[in-house]
Amino acid sequence: MAGTDGLIFRQLFEKESSTYTYLLADTESKEALLIDPVVETAERDANLCKDLGLRLVYGLNTHCHADHVTGTGKLKELVPGMKSVIAKAAGAKADMLVEHGEKIAFGKHSLEVRATPGHTDGCITFVLNGGTACFTGDAILIRGCGRTDFQGGNAAMLYTKVHEQIFSLPDTCNLYPAHDYKGMTSSTVLEEKTLNPRLTKTKEEFIELMNNLGLPYPKQIDRALPLNLMCGVQDII
Amino acid sequence: MAGTDGLIFRQLFEKESSTYTYLLADTESKEALLIDPVVETAERDANLCKDLGLRLVYGLNTHCHADHVTGTGKLKELVPGMKSVIAKAAGAKADMLVEHGEKIAFGKHSLEVRATPGHTDGCITFVLNGGTACFTGDAILIRGCGRTDFQGGNAAMLYTKVHEQIFSLPDTCNLYPAHDYKGMTSSTVLEEKTLNPRLTKTKEEFIELMNNLGLPYPKQIDRALPLNLMCGVQDII
Ligand SMILES: [Fe+2]
Ligand SMILES: [Fe+2]
Numbered sequence: 001m002a003g004t005d006g007l008i009f010r011q012l013f014e015k016e017s018s019t020y021t022y023l024l025a026d027t028e029s030k031e032a033l034l035i036d037p038v039v040e041t042a043e044r045d046a047n048l049c050k051d052l053g054l055r056l057v058y059g060l061n062t063h064c065h066a067d068h069v070t071g072t073g074k075l076k077e078l079v080p081g082m083k084s085v086i087a088k089a090a091g092a093k094a095d096m097l098v099e100h101g102e103k104i105a106f107g108k109h110s111l112e113v114r115a116t117p118g119h120t121d122g123c124i125t126f127v128l129n130g131g132t133a134c135f136t137g138d139a140i141l142i143r144g145c146g147r148t149d150f151q152g153g154n155a156a157m158l159y160t161k162v163h164e165q166i167f168s169l170p171d172t173c174n175l176y177p178a179h180d181y182k183g184m185t186s187s188t189v190l191e192e193k194t195l196n197p198r199l200t201k202t203k204e205e206f207i208e209l210m211n212n213l214g215l216p217y218p219k220q221i222d223r224a225l226p227l228n229l230m231c232g233v234q235d236i237i
Numbered sequence: 238m239a240g241t242d243g244l245i246f247r248q249l250f251e252k253e254s255s256t257y258t259y260l261l262a263d264t265e266s267k268e269a270l271l272i273d274p275v276v277e278t279a280e281r282d283a284n285l286c287k288d289l290g291l292r293l294v295y296g297l298n299t300h301c302h303a304d305h306v307t308g309t310g311k312l313k314e315l316v317p318g319m320k321s322v323i324a325k326a327a328g329a330k331a332d333m334l335v336e337h338g339e340k341i342a343f344g345k346h347s348l349e350v351r352a353t354p355g356h357t358d359g360c361i362t363f364v365l366n367g368g369t370a371c372f373t374g375d376a377i378l379i380r381g382c383g384r385t386d387f388q389g390g391n392a393a394m395l396y397t398k399v400h401e402q403i404f405s406l407p408d409t410c411n412l413y414p415a416h417d418y419k420g421m422t423s424s425t426v427l428e429e430k431t432l433n434p435r436l437t438k439t440k441e442e443f444i445e446l447m448n449n450l451g452l453p454y455p456k457q458i459d460r461a462l463p464l465n466l467m468c469g470v471q472d473i474i
Binding site: 182185191 | 247248249250251252278281285288289419420421422423428432
C-alpha cells in the first residue's frame with residue numbers, strides 16, 4: 001500500500017469461509033490490530049503477531065458474521081489483554097463498542113469508524129489514515145456486495161450508505177472486503193464506483209435485484225450467530 | 238507496496254492449487270504482466286486487465302509447474318500478442334526464453350531475472366525495481382520451500398541459491414511466493430531469513446530434511462507437466 005510509511009500490513013485468508021483477515025500494525029510502537037479474524041485461523045494470526053514482535057491490542061469485527069465464527073474470542077484467550085471491538089449497533093457483546101465517527105488509534109496510525117448498515121444493521125467500515133484504504137466487511141465486496149435478506153438487512157440503506165460513506169472516499173483508496181470467492185484480493189474505490197455490477201445500478205434497480213436473489217440459508221448461521229453475538233467468547237459454565 | 242509510485246499491483250488466488258498469480262502494470266504506459274497465471278483463472282485475469290484498461294504484454298512462469306496447468310497458453314488465445322516467458326533452463330517452449338541477469342521492462346518498471354534452481358532446474362525469481370519485491374515461485378515459500386525430489390530438484394542447490402540470490406536482497410523486500418496453503422499472502426526477506434524453519438538450518442541439515450520428506454506424487458503432474466512444457470499451448474492437430 002503506497003503512502004503508508006511505518007505501517008505493517010498483511011492480508012490473511014481463511015479458505016473454508018473465504019474470509020480475509022487483516023493485520024495492521026505500527027512499526028515503531030508495535031501496536032497491532034486484526035480486522036475480522038476467524039476462529040479457525042486465530043492461532044495462525046496470534047503467531048504471526050508474535051513472529052513480527054507485535055503487541056496485539058484490538059480484534060475488530062466489521063459486523064456480526066453469519067458465515068463463520070469470529071476469532072476475537074479465541075484471540076482473547078491466546079493474547080491476554082487484547083480487546084474485542086464491534087459496532088454498538090450490532091447488539092453484540094464486546095470489550096469496546098464503537099460508533100460512527102470514532103477513531104481507533106494504533107501508534108501513529110488510525111482507523112475511522114463509518115457506519116455502513118444494510119447488509120446487517122450493525123455493519124461498519126474502517127477507513128485507514130484518512131483514506132489510504134478502507135476495510136468494508138460485507139457492505140461492498142469486489143464487484144459485489146453482501147446479501148440484505150436477514151439480520152436487519154436493508155437494500156435501500158446499503159445502497160445509500162455505500163454511496164455516501166465509501167464512494168465518497170478518494171478514488172485511489174484501496175478497498176479490502178471481508179470475503180472474496182473468486183481469488184481477487186483487493187480493489188479500489190474508483191474501480192467499484194465504475195465497475196461494481198450491483199452498485200452502479202440506480203437505487204430502484206438495486207433494491208429490485210437484492211430482493212430477488214433467492215439465496216439459500218447460510219450454512220454456518222445457527223452455529224456462528226449466537227457465538228458472534230458474544231464476539232466469539234464461549235461462556236464457561 | 239511502499240516506494241513503488243506508478244505501479245499497479247494485484248495478488249490473485251486460485252483455490253484448487255492454492256496458487257498466487259501476480260498482476261503488475263505501469264499506470265502510465267498501461268503495460269501489464271502476469272506472473273504464474275493458472276489456466277482455470279486465465280479469464281478472470283484477462284478480464285481484470287481489461288477492466289483496468291491495461292495491455293497485457295507478458296505472461297511469466299517462474300518454472301515449469303507440476304501442480305497446476307499454467308494460464309499462459311489460454312491467455313495467448315484471450316489476449317492476442319501476449320508473450321509467454323519462461324527460463325531457458327526450464328527446457329520448455331515459450332515466446333521468450335530468459336536467463337539470469339536479464340531484465341524485463343514494463344513502462345518505467347522492471348523485473349530482474351535471477352536463476353534460483355533447486356526445486357526444479359529451471360526455477361527463476363523475479364526481482365522488482367531493484368528489490369522492492371521478489372516473486373520467488375516455489376524456490377522459497379512463506380516459512381517453507383518447494384520440494385526437491387523430482388524435475389531436476391536438488392536440495393543443496395536450492396539452499397545455495399536461496400541464500401545467494403534471495404537472502405541477499407534488502408531485508409525490507411516483500412516476498413511473494415507461487416503458493417501458500419495456510420492463507421498467508423506475503424512475507425519479507427528479513428522474515429524468511431530469520432523465521433523460515435527450513436532455510437535457517439545448516440546446509441547439511443537442510444539436505445537431510447529435504448531428502449526425507451516422503452511426499453506423495455503430485456496429483457496433477459501427469460496432466461500438467463506435458464502442457465506446461467508447451468507453456469500451456471495445446472497443439473491443434
Ligand atoms: Fe456478513
Ligand atoms: Fe512447483
